[in-house]
Amino acid sequence: MIPGLFPVCRPLLPPADAVAAYIRRSDQARHYTNRGPLVRLLEERLAVTLGLEGHAVRTTSSGTSAIEVAILASAGPADAGRPLALMPSFTFAATALAAERCGYRPLFADIDPASWALDPARLADHPDFAKVGVVISVAPFGRVPDMAALERFHAETGRPVILDAAAAFEQLLDTPALVSATVPLTISFHATKTFSTGEGGAVFWRNAEGQERVEQAANFGFHRSRETRVAGTNAKMSDYHAAVGLAMLDGFAGRRQDYARVCQLYAGLAEGRRLPGRLHLPPCISSAYVLLETPDAATLDQLQRRLLDQRIESRKWYESGLHVQRHFASAPLADLPHTADLSGRLLGLPMAPDLTEAEIARVLDALV
Ligand SMILES: *Cc1c(COP(=O)(O)O)cnc(C)c1O
Numbered sequence: 001m002i003p004g005l006f007p008v009c010r011p012l013l014p015p016a017d018a019v020a021a022y023i024r025r026s027d028q029a030r031h032y033t034n035r036g037p038l039v040r041l042l043e044e045r046l047a048v049t050l051g052l053e054g055h056a057v058r059t060t061s062s063g064t065s066a067i068e069v070a071i072l073a074s075a076g077p078a079d080a081g082r083p084l085a086l087m088p089s090f091t092f093a094a095t096a097l098a099a100e101r102c103g104y105r106p107l108f109a110d111i112d113p114a115s116w117a118l119d120p121a122r123l124a125d126h127p128d129f130a131k132v133g134v135v136i137s138v139a140p141f142g143r144v145p146d147m148a149a150l151e152r153f154h155a156e157t158g159r160p161v162i163l164d165a166a167a168a169f170e171q172l173l174d175t176p177a178l179v180s181a182t183v184p185l186t187i188s189f190h191a192t193k194t195f196s197t198g199e200g201g202a203v204f205w206r207n208a209e210g211q212e213r214v215e216q217a218a219n220f221g222f223h224r225s226r227e228t229r230v231a232g233t234n235a236k237m238s239d240y241h242a243a244v245g246l247a248m249l250d251g252f253a254g255r256r257q258d259y260a261r262v263c264q265l266y267a268g269l270a271e272g273r274r275l276p277g278r279l280h281l282p283p284c285i286s287s288a289y290v291l292l293e294t295p296d297a298a299t300l301d302q303l304q305r306r307l308l309d310q311r312i313e314s315r316k317w318y319e320s321g322l323h324v325q326r327h328f329a330s331a332p333l334a335d336l337p338h339t340a341d342l343s344g345r346l347l348g349l350p351m352a353p354d355l356t357e358a359e360i361a362r363v364l365d366a367l368v
Helices: 016-029 039-048 061-073 093-101 147-157 169-172 208-218 239-249 254-270 297-309 337-343 356-368
Strands: 057-060 084-088 105-109 130-140 163-166 183-189 201-204 278-280 292-295 345-349
Touching: 016 239, 039 163, 039 169, 039 201, 039 239, 057 061, 061 093, 061 130, 061 163, 061 183, 061 201, 061 208, 084 093, 093 105, 093 130, 093 163, 105 147, 130 147, 147 163, 169 183, 201 297, 239 254, 254 278, 254 356, 297 345, 297 356
Parallel strands: 084 105, 084 130, 130 163, 163 183
Antiparallel strands: 057 201, 183 201, 278 292, 292 345
16 A cells, blocks of 8 residues: 555455464464365355365465466466467466466467457467467456356366366355356455455366365475375465455455445445446456446546546556566567457456445546
8 A cells, every 4th residue: 555545456355363263273273274264164064165076175375376376277287389388468477377287388379358258269379379278367357257167178188177267256256156167266355356355266167086186286296195295385264264265255245235335325325426437336347346447548547647646546556568568578479459449448446344425426527
């Protein structure tokens, strides 16, 4: 957060006392990580909440490491024949960095302008598709793409597919059927997301053997011994982070009501004002975001400056796409017109579960 600036994101995690009640259990068990009692309890409660079998949820140390272990468990590390990971450029850096950690080179494809996500019907036409070892689709801002189409694409091509659904926790709660037996889906529990353990994440996958490989990859490639048998890392969630998640889960029904109230305020207050664009509000996207889609990039730049003049922070959450960022410049050259267009026109506005009517009015007035 920048001092003196009204923040685009103002996380609110459970109070220390609520977390401490859980941490005392770890002290009693003297088990603090390596799938301790609190991590297991969090996984179990998440599975029960979604009506899934216990193995369908495996927590990780971050949303990024969830992507990494999901890749290792489904596609394995890159090899010389299939060194590329096909993914959108319209995403947060973590998607591509996770693939790189598994040895893949990102290969960026354009998004569909309606879904903001990869179009599964067009992926196999990519000129470099023969060299693609894994496809990572993204649910931008929590907008989950057509899962059935991704499953079909996987069944028809045999290519492992992962969905980086980092911000889609609420979408999972509302539609648990999104959790697939063939396409692992990863979630982030970062403090800026709606459900948080501080840092953390999870792989959702209705595949018991696949989830065993997730556990193995997350724990140094060990399997029932201390010998590394496959590629791995340390992606384990600690019980301290699980304690935050358990306390957050206790209050999550109320949290969702808070978000619904803020969304209603945004929608209601926007109605009386002539906004220079279209508002995208939850539940179509994650409650972590409110987005203004402007008619063109120049309008967005102008609005962002105007907000800043009034000491209000706003953000292009996915910047201008990953393909123009310096670190990813070595990826095969890509012409991504829809990514370039949309990323120049989507502006993240302040969002928090406790925004007041006056605060929202201040943001909207600055836009008009
Ligand atoms: C938040 C986010 C991540 C990264 O999650 P962390 O928990 O911060 O590692 C990855 N992908 C997308 C699309 C995200 O929004």
